[in-house]
Amino acid sequence: MIEFTKSPIDSNAVLASVSTPDAGANVLFLGTTRQFTKGQETVQLDYEGYESMVLKELKTIRDTAMERWPIQKCSIVHRFGTVALAEASVAVAVSTPHRADSFAAAEWILETLKQRAPIWKRDLRPDGYTEWVEGNPVT
Amino acid sequence: MIEFTKSPIDSNAVLASVSTPDAGANVLFLGTTRQFTKGQETVQLDYEGYESMVLKELKTIRDTAMERWPIQKCSIVHRFGTVALAEASVAVAVSTPHRADSFAAAEWILETLKQRAPIWKRDLRPDGYTEWVEGNPVT
Amino acid sequence: MNIELLLFASAKDLFGESQIPLKLPTGATIADLKSALIKRQPEAASLIGRCAFSVDQQYATDDMELNPNHEIAMIPPVSGG
Amino acid sequence: MNIELLLFASAKDLFGESQIPLKLPTGATIADLKSALIKRQPEAASLIGRCAFSVDQQYATDDMELNPNHEIAMIPPVSGG
Numbered sequence: 001m002i003e004f005t006k007s008p009i010d011s012n013a014v015l016a017s018v019s020t021p022d023a024g025a026n027v028l029f030l031g032t033t034r035q036f037t038k039g040q041e042t043v044q045l046d047y048e049g050y051e052s053m054v055l056k057e058l059k060t061i062r063d064t065a066m067e068r069w070p071i072q073k074c075s076i077v078h079r080f081g082t083v084a085l086a087e088a089s090v091a092v093a094v095s096t097p098h099r100a101d102s103f104a105a106a107e108w109i110l111e112t113l114k115q116r117a118p119i120w121k122r123d124l125r126p127d128g129y130t131e132w133v134e135g136n137p138v139t
Numbered sequence: 140m141i142e143f144t145k146s147p148i149d150s151n152a153v154l155a156s157v158s159t160p161d162a163g164a165n166v167l168f169l170g171t172t173r174q175f176t177k178g179q180e181t182v183q184l185d186y187e188g189y190e191s192m193v194l195k196e197l198k199t200i201r202d203t204a205m206e207r208w209p210i211q212k213c214s215i216v217h218r219f220g221t222v223a224l225a226e227a228s229v230a231v232a233v234s235t236p237h238r239a240d241s242f243a244a245a246e247w248i249l250e251t252l253k254q255r256a257p258i259w260k261r262d263l264r265p266d267g268y269t270e271w272v273e274g275n276p277v278t
Numbered sequence: 279m280n281i282e283l284l285l286f287a288s289a290k291d292l293f294g295e296s297q298i299p300l301k302l303p304t305g306a307t308i309a310d311l312k313s314a315l316i317k318r319q320p321e322a323a324s325l326i327g328r329c330a331f332s333v334d335q336q337y338a339t340d341d342m343e344l345n346p347n348h349e350i351a352m353i354p355p356v357s358g359g
Numbered sequence: 360m361n362i363e364l365l366l367f368a369s370a371k372d373l374f375g376e377s378q379i380p381l382k383l384p385t386g387a388t389i390a391d392l393k394s395a396l397i398k399r400q401p402e403a404a405s406l407i408g409r410c411a412f413s414v415d416q417q418y419a420t421d422d423m424e425l426n427p428n429h430e431i432a433m434i435p436p437v438s439g440g
Contacts, residue, residue: 119358120287135357258439274438
């Protein structure tokens with residue numbers, strides 16, 4: 001499951017999508033909207049993305065992860081549009097035969113997504129001020 | 140949420156139990172029954188535990204993890220009795236402000252649980268033969 | 279040749295459009311595209327320096343030659359996740 | 360003093376009971392308990408060597424002194440998760 005969607009993420013469906021009797025370890029990561037960052041309050045986040053390229057990049061990230069680790073199944077879902085406090089903006093799920101690979105692969109996928117997926121977020125503050133979060137230049 | 144239960148694990152409830160606007164990262168690990176281990180087929184696993192001590196140990200593991208990492212919330216659930224193929228025997232969920240801590244803490248909790256929780260499993264093979272899985276001596 | 283450059287997020291805000299037309303010589307590269315952009319909008323130079331560029335939804339290097347059938351986009355520093 | 364030792368998993372199978380009574384001198388330690396167990400069931404010596412022991416649901420060291428109010432258990436190598 002590779003998705004870039006305006007709908008709330010169904011974490012149960014993401015987890016179910018990687019379930020298999022071949023795996024002993026399943027890791028689900030959810031990135032959620034945090035209320036405070038260095039004392040600055042966030043009311044909501046708004047995500048924008050280059051949709052067709054996001055889907056290509058997420059597939060490339062998944063394929064690369066599946067070459068590096070013995071992954072049975074892997075799903076990556078990212079939202080766009082408005083994401084409320086405590087809601088998930090991103091979900092990554094992997095299943096592997098053994099535990100250590102599931103943690104390492106999920107963490108690498110998240111890290112790589114944050115470095116390469118053409119997605120941008122803007123945070124809305126309580127005073128109505130909004131700005132693009134300073135991101136990572138893609139190299 | 141710290142539980143040692145005969146019922147199937149509700150992974151959604153475990154994940155929801157660690158949700159908070161203070162966290163940006165949420166990791167759920169599910170350990171599931173794998174069909175093949177080194178070519179040997181497993182039909183189901185049966186778990187037994189020293190219930191009152193399991194609950195004490197899981198609380199100690201959670202408290203120690205919360206001293207070592209900036210964890211907002213942490214839940215650990217383990218099953219006993221029969222666990223079918225692809226079903227979860229253990230669920231660990233943690234929420235933290237930042238990503239790296241959530242992965243590190245969840246992995247440490249799993250590792251420590253496997254070293255210290257007084258739980259034992261027996262695997263049932265297709266020919267009806269069953270034996271206790273050789274475990275880790277507690278030191 | 280005429281190309282259309284797709285813009286997102288802070289780049290879209292800076293140029294005021296989600297897509298801008300650019301006239302480039304035949305055989306122009308991503309590096310030439312950047313120069314033309316900076317000439318058109320000098321105050322964008324700093325942002326352009328921090329941007330990546332994609333061709334047909336894949337990251338492209340500065341020496342990549344462009345043609346009019348390419349889908350070309352300017353990718354500001356990303357902040358997904 | 361009389362104590363009851365709780366047994367689990369492979370230890371329960373080996374002794375054929377989930378709980379066995381043991382008579383130990385006053386002031387006996389976990390180490391003394393192990394010796395008494397091996398004397399009672401010599402074929403359990405190897406397993407006992409790989410087991411931990413708990414007192415009141417906490418892992419205990421060999422030198423811990425026991426009393427009749429303690430809940431004492433033998434913990435074979437664990438395989439949870």
